[in-house]
Amino acid sequence: MSTRRTNVRGIIYRDGQLLVTKFRQEDNSESEHWGTFGGGLDIGESILEGLHREMIEETGIAPKIGRLLFIQQFYDGEKEQFELFFHIENPEDYEAISLESTSHGLLELTRSEFVDPKKSFVLPAFLSNIDIESYINGTLPVHIYSEL
Numbered sequence: 001m002s003t004r005r006t007n008v009r010g011i012i013y014r015d016g017q018l019l020v021t022k023f024r025q026e027d028n029s030e031s032e033h034w035g036t037f038g039g040g041l042d043i044g045e046s047i048l049e050g051l052h053r054e055m056i057e058e059t060g061i062a063p064k065i066g067r068l069l070f071i072q073q074f075y076d077g078e079k080e081q082f083e084l085f086f087h088i089e090n091p092e093d094y095e096a097i098s099l100e101s102t103s104h105g106l107l108e109l110t111r112s113e114f115v116d117p118k119k120s121f122v123l124p125a126f127l128s129n130i131d132i133e134s135y136i137n138g139t140l141p142v143h144i145y146s147e148l
Contacts, residue, residue, distance in 0.1 A: 004080040008051040009038030011069055013132050014091040017114035020122055021058070030110040033123045036085065037112075051086055057104040059097050059112075064089040069135045072124050074147040083124075087136050 012019035020034035037058045041050040048065055055063040066087035073082050088094075097112050099105030117128045126145050134140045 004082055006041045006047075007039060007081060007083040008041060008047055008054060009036040009083055009085045010051060010055050010063055010065075010088040011036060011085050011132065011136070012088045012091045012094050013136060014114065016116060016133075018117045018122065018127065018132065019091065019094050019112060019114050020117075020120070021112040022110045024106075024108055024110050033121045034115060035123050036127075038083075038085075039108075047084060048086075051084075055088070056102075058099075058102060058109060059094060060102040060105070061090075061093050061097065066136075067138065068142055069132075070126070070143045070145065072126070072145045080148070 019037070021037055022034060023031040025031060037055055038051060039054045039058070041047065042053075045053070051065055052063060055061065066089040068084060069087050070085035071083070072085070073080065075081070097105075099109055099112065115122070117132065120128075122128050124145065126143070130143060131140075135143060
C-alpha cells in the first residue's frame with residue numbers, strides 16, 4: 001500500500017431511507033450495488049469544499065453539510081481508501097435528481113433513488129447494519145470502520 005485516496009461522501013437520509021446511486025462500470029453496465037454520492041478529493045482541496053463540489057457534480061444540488069457520521073478505511077487491491085461520510089441536512093432538496101442535467105452524473109452514475117439500506121445491497125455494508133438515524137441525531141459517536 002503505497003498510496004492513499006481520500007474520499008468524501010454525503011449521507012442523505014429521510015424517513016428510514018438512504019439516497020443512493022448505481023455506478024456506471026467501465027463497460028457501461030450498471031453496478032450491482034448501491035452507493036452514496038461523493039468522490040475523491042483533489043490535491044489541495046479541503047474536505048468540505050470537496051464534498052460540496054462532488055455533490056453538485058453528481059446531483060446538481062448544493063448540499064447543506066452537517067456533522068461527520070462515519071469513517072471507513074480499506075484496501076481496494078491497488079491503494080488504501082479513506083472515506084469520510086457527512087450528514088447532508090437538506091434531504092428534501094434531493095427528491096428529484098436529474099442526472100442528465102449534472103456535469104458528472106451520467107458519466108459516472110446510472111440512476112439514483114431513496115432505498116431502505118437494510119433491504120438493499122448498499123456499500124459500504126455497514127450502512128445496512130447500523131442505525132443511521134442515531135448517528136444523525138448525535139446520540140452515537142462517529143462510527144469508524146477499518147478493513148486494513
